[in-house]
Amino acid sequence: MRFALNSDQAALREAVRDLLRAECPPAVVRAGWPGSEESDLARVRRVWDQLGEMGVLGAAVPEADGGLGLGAVALVGLLEEAGRAALPLPLMETAFVAGPLLAAAGEAALVERLAAGELVVGAALDGSGIVPFAQVADALIAGDARAPGGELRLLRPPAFAPLESIDGARGLGRVAADAGLVLDLDAAALAAAWERGALGAAAQLLGLGRALLALAADYVTERRQFGVAIGTFQAVKHQLADALLALEFAAPAVLRAAWSLDRGAGDAGRDVAVAKALASDAALQVAATALQVHGAIAYTVEYDLHLHAKRVWAGARAWGDADWQRTRVAAALGLLPEEALR
Amino acid sequence: MDLTYTPAEEAFRAEARAWLEANVPHDLASGDSAEGFAQHLEWERALHAARWAVVSWPERYGGRDASIWEWLIFEEEYYRAGAPMRVTQNGIFLLAPTIFEFGTQEQQDALLPRMAAAEDLWCQGWSEPGAGSDLAATKARAVRDEAGGGWRLTGQKTWTTRGAFCTHMFGLFRSDPGSERHRGLTYFMVPLDAPGVTVRGFGRLDGDEGFAEVFLDDAFVPDDAVLGGVDRGWSVAMATTGSERGLTLRSPGRFLSAAERLVELARDRGAREDALARDRVVRAWIDADAYQQFTLQQVTEIAAGSATGARSSLNKLFWSQLDVRLHETALDLLGPEAELDGPWSRGFLFALAGPIYAGTNEIQRNIVAERVLGLPRK
Structure with missing residues (x-):
């Protein structure tokens, strides 16, 4: 029994964290809002290139297809770091979902380009047709991986109608249901892609939550009212302690779900559902708390908090919100007939 | 992994x-x-x-x-x-780790086998009428008895769980009369049959005589009743409270088993058809599972040699709230039968103590905020 990353996995995570801390500060997140005054997508793309040079983009692609063949345990930490930085690009969708998915579909040429960092892939597998990062992507994957007999389509080049998100960096696009070409995937590959997306989303939410909590803790330590730092007030302390509690008990569930996925365990779907439910709730709680303890300064677009908070408000509902995930857990516990799930 | x-x-x-x-x-x-x-x-x-x-x-x-x-x-x-x-939990899970850490070889050899055999039965003597959450306000005092080769203890301890049935008590006494707060305290282990010790049991919320107050009136204890050195009691006590808040007292097995019973109860009581009840059951089950995963991670860290420290307050907050929620959910499923004496109603009353003992949850939140998140004390 050993509930921890090994040293290689920890080192890779550390390297990604260092890279993003240096190369993806809030100014770059703002540069990732297409159409905004500060938009500078070329600058954002340079971060992508550096992730590609590290091998991160092809990390989940099997070695036989030119990737690193790393499992979910090795990758959830990287995705948490992408969340912490609020990276305004679909690292999770490209590296964690599209890489293995395109490899399973036999799209060898595309996989090679993806692993080389030449392909940004946006993906939405929930049947909504609303694809995040469509506006900055080179290819899109859309469709319904949850429906019985569902299918996924590849759109290259991307074809979509732009949509405005509360989080401009999400660069949404609406995709027509019949656009693109159907990918050659069996039911197991579809299910696996969904689980990876849900788990990857959970990992990103953890990182977003950690960044928001750190920002809030720093702020209440500096900000003075009534002659003292507001972080001395118990009303503030207790909210932040509860926010940390939620994150600290969601994080191990994410790592355990990654291990279950890598093992192909029978409970993997349930474990992913537990992870996403906890991570969604924790991130929403932290975002609300961080906004509240800041007061009015955080209710602006000039202050950086909104860059992370908006990603949480969007991300918590994507890939199955907490209620939906808990319904999956109910089914696994025999509290619901499986066929009632959709 | x-x-x-x-x-x-x-x-x-x-x-x-x-x-x-x-x-x-x-x-x-x-x-x-x-x-x-x-x-x-x-x-x-x-x-x-x-x-x-x-x-x-x-x-x-x-x-x-x-x-x-x-x-x-x-x-x-x-x-x-x-x-x-x-x-025996207050002895084997709370005092014993402290004896292993601070006790002399003689103390270990004398005390531990009798504790393991349930020959000596230990209760805690932390709280006093004027020192609850504020443990450093301890007033019970220890006065040196040079002639007797020991100490004379005087004061009142309260909320002493199972004190009426136990044979021994451990707790803090002020050994330096001029000291304040957490300085000048000594950790003593006291036989409850010593002359000058009076124990009065009284009913807890559940009606059982699970509480006691312990009155000490010039009660003599020998030098080897001191654990961890004279006037060093605070740091010794903190080791014990770390065990109490953390893993050793409340391992995940207890909550996993309660969560499984809750799921069974929910199936029996038609929660399949009640989306709200079902969701509450699932939340409780998920939290028990999360506590298990958190624990596995924590034990990995402990096994690698790192100390849990202030993070044990995270354990305490989580398990105490989880325990209340598990039982509240069960009572709601039971409906009109909830008030009947039984394992769930008894478990509920027991769980209600969790957010209070071992340092109230308000104190735990302060510890998490100041010592884990690094927020300012003043």
Whole structure:
């Protein structure tokens, strides 16, 4: 029994964290809002290139297809770091979902380009047709991986109608249901892609939550009212302690779900559902708390908090919100007939 | 990352499971009543005779030299088997780790075997009428008795769980009369039959005589009743409270087993058709599972040599809130039957104490905010 990353996995995570801390500060997140005054997508793309040079983009692609063949345990930490930085690009969708998915579909040429960092892939597998990062992507994957007999389509080049998100960096696009070409995937590959997306989303939410909590803790330590730092007030302390509690008990569930996925365990779907439910709730709680303890300064677009908070408000509902995930857990516990799930 | 146990650990689990299934008594009276306490003592002695009382201790003290992982496995199996609460817990889970850390060889050899065998039964003497959450306000005093070669203890301790049935108490006394707050305190271990000690039991919320107040009037204890050095009691006590808040007192096995029973109750009570009730059951089950995963991560860190420290307050906040929610959900499923005396209503009353004892949850939040998040004290 050993509930921890090994040293290689920890080192890779550390390297990604260092890279993003240096190369993806809030100014770059703002540069990732297409159409905004500060938009500078070329600058954002340079971060992508550096992730590609590290091998991160092809990390989940099997070695036989030119990737690193790393499992979910090795990758959830990287995705948490992408969340912490609020990276305004679909690292999770490209590296964690599209890489293995395109490899399973036999799209060898595309996989090679993806692993080389030449392909940004946006993906939405929930049947909504609303694809995040469509506006900055080179290819899109859309469709319904949850429906019985569902299918996924590849759109290259991307074809979509732009949509405005509360989080401009999400660069949404609406995709027509019949656009693109159907990918050659069996039911197991579809299910696996969904689980990876849900788990990857959970990992990103953890990182977003950690960044928001750190920002809030720093702020209440500096900000003075009534002659003292507001972080001395118990009303503030207790909210932040509860926010940390939620994150600290969601994080191990994410790592355990990654291990279950890598093992192909029978409970993997349930474990992913537990992870996403906890991570969604924790991130929403932290975002609300961080906004509240800041007061009015955080209710602006000039202050950086909104860059992370908006990603949480969007991300918590994507890939199955907490209620939906808990319904999956109910089914696994025999509290619901499986066929009632959709 | 490897969430499997070794064959040796699985063999340990199988041995524990087989023994527990064959030996666990059911339907004991409450361990917080005189009658029930006696029944529980029989169980404790059966555990000891089969060397299951203190699995993680050295063999010479009655244990099995079990690793912390094996201890965790034993706890899982213990609660899975529906075995009784441990009336010895304040000794074996709270005092013993402190004796292992701070006790002299003589103290260890004298105290631990008797504790393991449930011959000496230990209760805590922390709170006083004027010192609850504010433990450093302790007023009970220890005065040096040079002629007798020991100390004279005077003061009042209260909320002493099972004090009316125990034989010994450990707690803090002010040994430096000029001292304030957390300085000048000494950690003493006191036989409750010493002249000058009076114990008065009284009813807890559940009506059992589970509480006691302990009055000390110039009670003599010898020098070897001091644990960890004169005037150094605060740091010794903090080691004990770390055990109380953290893993050793409340391992995940207890909550996993309660969550499984809750799911069964929900199936029996038609929660399949009630989306709101179902969601509450699932939330409780998920939280019990999350506590298990958190614990596995924490034990990995402990096994690698790092101390839990202030993070034990995270454990305490989480398990105490989880325990209340689990039982509240069960009572709601039971509806009109919720008020009837039974395992869920008793468990509910027990769970309500969790956010209060071992340092109230308000104190734990302060600790998390200041010592984990680094927020300013003043």
